[in-house]
Amino acid sequence: MDAVADRIWPPGLTRIPYWVYTDPDVLALEQKRIFEGPVWSFLCLETELAQVGDYRTTFIGAMPVVVVRAEDGELAGFENRCAHRGALICLDDGGSVKDFQCVYHAWRYDLRGNLRSIAFARGVNGRGGMPAGFDMSQHGPRKLRVATFCGMVFASLSPDAPEFEAWLGPEIVARVRRVLGATAGWRSSAGSPRRCPTIGNCISRTCATRITPACCICSSPPSASRG
């Protein structure tokens, strides 16, 4: 097939061409422009991150990410890829930690994903090690903007995404609140007992056609031009 740019969308809103579902180039662009674009993605429930150091791993599209309750009580998130060789920093679904250390070569990160130490940074017996000008603050996984709403945690990789509730719009905000509105978040007051725990979870895999995000919304083109 030709390059994505040459693809022609059939006129009108009622026909979706098959290449949308099957083209690896479209999939790659979907990750880059949509999931890593100016949108917000669901990560987990706030109740899963009750204490400082509690973390969860999940995905923004295909990108593995970590979300964690940092020392100041705020939520932080970052790509779950070590700045050194791209290995997964967190290998588990979740847990509680003081900091994060990549198992591959022991690069260590604080709860906000800032690089804090590198094993053998000065080499061994005067040989090897990082160059003199190496600045740890310039190296680290991509950071996420994190927002909470109705006990849910969302994140964005883009500085261009509007604030979360503004991005949803008042009508959608009201419809989420209708179901989860009484849900208290992390620092629930004593008067809001309706905290929202998970009662179960699982993953279902569909191996037939890929569900492109646009299909869950309406028949408008998925796209690349969105946002």
Added chain:
Amino acid sequence: MFFATFRITRLSSGGGVLVSATGEHHASATLAPPQGKDPTYEGLRSDDESFRLADPRLLGMHDEFHDDIQLQILSIFPGFILQQVHNALAIRQIVPRGVDATDLHWTYLGFVDDTADLRAHRLRQNNLVGPAAMCRWRTAASAASCSAASRRGGRVVGGGDGRRGRRDAGDACDRGLGARLLESLPHAHGAVMSGAETLFRLAALNSDYASCLDADRLEAWPDLFLESCLYRITSADNQRRGYAAGLVYADSRAMLVDRVAALRQANIYERQAYRHIIGMPALRPGEDITAETPFLVVRAMRDGRMDLFAAGVYLDRVREAGGGLRFAERIVVCDSSRIDTLLAIPL
């Protein structure tokens, strides 16, 4: 189909679709359906008024939102869905896995202040959605293979390690007991014999169970359970966290009858068959006969593809009833949290 038949949602129900100003997010709502004669589906399979649930507790709605909306599906672009189907609440997160596979991460929700009644109702209604839903369908066009799911927290049962001799010989919790009982069988005295007999009868029950599911005798499958029983399919991860919701939840034999009826009448899925391989039960102490039994299920699809579909352990509580052993409880704990959609035939 199932939803239309039982009027959970019909085209004649009121409701509407709300789209955000940007066109990115949406909420669709279904209001309470019409009562009495509804001509919308006349002549269609969904119009069969003779379909009746054996356990009508699956339907109906606790009024927790104080409006007429019975069903609301809300999407937030690009990969989030909040679902309210009556009182079954869930978050679905879309995780693309390639051009031929997508994972849906399901999180079933309940609230701390739910009454026991509402909680049980949510658990029952979770059967309406999810990878083992009574209304779901799976496209027949599937040709892509599904990689073996990751294993988490699986338990190995059966087979003692010989170092457990410090335990009381009468302790049924000893994982080596079954094997030792079999070895000593020819010389056994009454008390030990009854343990061995229990084991043989459990094995016979399991072989009946497997035969019902594997030989497509699904209608006979609920008969292996007591009228008041608990049958759940869940993951080792859920079980470890103490979460009650999973893939299937039935707290009566009638719900099992309904699941079979849904499978026969309402579900649309690719033709497939299972082969259960059920291991040696490890007896556990308890008032009833309690056992932990490992299983494998191989699934053969219409086109000849075979997968190791599920592996895990049955946690059983079994009682004597009507001259045979029957399940008071069978919790199917799958080692993996990932299920190739659709789980149609029970495990």
